[in-house]
Amino acid sequence: MKVVAITRTDADARIAELPVVTDPLKVAPKDARTLSKLFFEQLAVLEEGTHEYQYARNTLIEMNMSLVRYAAGRFRSRGDDMEDIVQVGMIGLIKAIDRFELSHEVEFTSFAVPYIVGEIKRFFRDTSWAVHVPRRLQEARLELAKATEELRTRLGRTPTVRELAELMSLTEAEVTEARLASNGYNSSSLDAALGNDEDGEAALADFVGSEDPAMELVEDFHALAPLIADLDERDRQIIHMRFVEELTQCQIGEHLGCSQMHVSRLLSRTLKRLRDGMLTTR
Known part of the structure; x- marks a missing residue:
């Protein structure tokens, strides 16, 4: 480490000297x-x-980057x-540098590490959820996990909601709401295998949802609308009344x-015209 002290005096003569560090990143902890x-x-x-x-x-900031890498290693x-x-x-x-004061009478390292770790934990808390849920529910999920583990150890069984x-x-x-929010932490692909069955691996998509027959009607309505618009007034009137x-x-x-x-x-003539028109547009 090479440290050189130089003197810099401002207009009010408040600063006697500032230490100059030639390479802050290489300063030993x-x-x-x-x-x-x-x-x-x-x-x-x-x-x-x-x-x-x-x-x-x-x-x-540069001299204390080693603190950041040390704290980040816990999340490797x-x-x-x-x-x-x-x-x-x-x-x-x-944040720690901007808020630290020598009057705290603690080492800066002891003061800074909780800030660094807290910021990293906040990052994971805000970005690791597959589905975004309110902050209070994210925190409730953590408390729920701790409480569940504590009661499971104490009671020897899964605790009840009460x-x-x-x-x-x-x-x-509120406990039920926190449990439901926990489902948003992880997500799985609809194509993910659920397990082995007689016909091979079944995916979640095989059991979720079904084809909606009304979708075909929607497509038919979209195809039919311009054809009806091309009919004359009498034919449209007959179709409407019928x-x-x-x-x-x-x-x-x-x-x-x-x-x-x-x-x-x-x-019959009008319906044949509409039917032929729909077959042509498909």
């Missing part, structure tokens, strides 16, 4: 603890936004990209002033 105290002393008297303040703050088994976890941990480190509610100081409805008003051919004939046989011929 032990040396970083000593230097961090010096930089925090400077931050306490420097004016925020000045070049000196930014230099001290940025150097503190989660399977996420470590660089993403480190980037999230950096947010916690920056027992969980008493331990968690919640209503039974299939919407459900009048008989005799009643339609009385309304139009023609015989039932003539209505039958007109209706």
Whole structure:
């Protein structure tokens, strides 16, 4: 480690000197603890936004990146990209630097690690759910898991909703809601195999849902609409009276002033035209 101290005096002569670290990323953790105290002393008297303040703050961040990598290592088994976890941990480190005061009388490392770990845990809590649920239910899921395990150990069986509610100081409805929210944490593909059966592996999609016969009607209606729009006024009127008003051919004939046989011929001709048109568009 190469540390060079230089003197920089501002207009008010408030700053005697600032330590200059040539390569903050290579400062050993032990040396970083000593230097961090010096930089925090400077931050306490420097004016925020000045070049000196930014230099001290940025150097503190770079010197203490080893804390972030140390904390991120605890989450290596989660399977996420470590660089993403480190980037999230950096947010916690920056928050710790901005909130730390020497008057706390604790080592900065002891102060910063909970911030870093907390930020990483918050990241997993907010991004690991397959279905987004409110924050209170995410937290309730964690409390529910702890309470369930505690009661299972104590009782030697799976606890009831009432027992969980008493331990968690919640209503039974709130415990049930937390259980339902837990289902949103993980998801499975509809094509995922459920197990082996006589015909091979069955997938969830084989048991969920069915074809809706009404879908074919929807397609027919969309195909039929422009064909009806092309009919003349009398043919559309006959179709409407027969299939919407459900009048008989005799009643339609009385309304139009023609015989039932003539209505039958007109209706048959119109229906054939519509049928042929639908077969052509498919």
